[in-house]
Amino acid sequence: MARTRSVVVGVDGSPPSVRAALWAGAEAVRTGLPLHLLQVDGAPAGHTIDELTGKCRKAIPELVVTGEVTAGHPAQELVRRSAEAQLVVVGSHGHGAFREALLGSTSTSLAAHARCPVVVVRGEPRTAGPVVVGVDDSPGSHAALQHAFDHAAHRRTELIAVQALPDAHFSADVYPAPDPREIRTRADLHLAEQLAGWCADYPDVPVHRDVANQHPVTALCHAAESAQLLVVGHRGRGGFAGLLLGSVAHGVLHHAPCPVAVVRTAR
The missing domain is CATH 3.40.50.620 (HUPs)
Incomplete structure (x- = not known):
């Protein structure tokens, strides 16, 4: 058995x-x-x-x-x-x-x-508030989305998907300088594409997209200020590179204002 x-x-x-x-x-x-x-x-x-x-x-x-x-x-x-x-x-x-x-x-x-x-x-857990998830189009992000949508569906709450802007946006040495509005528009479109399948599978979960012009730790912690759960993948790329192995790990796990779920990508 x-x-x-x-x-x-x-x-x-x-x-x-x-x-x-x-x-x-x-x-x-x-x-x-x-x-x-x-x-x-x-x-x-x-x-x-x-x-x-x-x-x-x-x-x-x-x-x-x-x-x-x-x-x-x-x-x-x-x-x-x-x-x-x-x-x-x-x-x-x-x-x-x-x-x-x-x-x-x-x-x-x-x-x-x-x-x-x-x-x-972390802190005093909440029974209300959204579920926040970090998205970066990696296998770890896929696993995090599964966990986040499932949690939001069972808790009957909304989901906030956070996408940090590409690293190029933070560099002062890039020439010609990228247009921030174009970067944000492309990032939001890409985020919507990543969420489309999940939204179809979980039609009762209200979803909000947050394309943040911030460092991933700042963006995630800010979005999670009133959240009941913050979900991140085990590994990522782009803005979430080194999530568990570098400064972003310490930032999220030690400074998030709510419980943090770390979802490991299946082998």
Whole structure:
């Protein structure tokens, strides 16, 4: 018999991990999946795994939730569990081993190597607002659009697709200088073409296009100011090049005003 996939959330007893667990619990109910709380190497303070499991059950009575404490490195263990998970969720900050996992290079490793989408829950999650997705015509962008449209459809909310303008627009050395209006018009047309198929598949999702004359981090964070979720692909090109491996990764994962979903392109 096939094993049921679950939503796995890494917890360490800190308030951010509690918020991540509650966000993950709501997402598990939305998708009809069980929630599994995973604590690696114990937590130095805060809620124990049993307390947090009880807190989730009390807050979301219909939730099916289990808890586990195991040894290992947090990011490596979460990457390993991601092979059988539907989604892996973590808080944006923690303490102890999880602080290193979320604020250091291991955070990038988790997002880059997880076999399923990863959500980093930032701030106080919202239950209303649009879903924002970064688009750049790459395989990673395609996977991000799938996740974003699905989330928007289930949450019955609108979707904002953000396209950063070509890098040439930011260069002062390009001659002859490109016409900003022409660049914007072409980018908006190309964005509409990329979204056409998705709009046909999800006719009930209102879609807004945002062609931004800004750096990708600024454009995404600005568009997500009132969003309930920001979705980005694992890898991109153009304005989103190096999304998880450079400064843009740190910008989005550490400065976004809402939960961030990182969707890895399937091999």
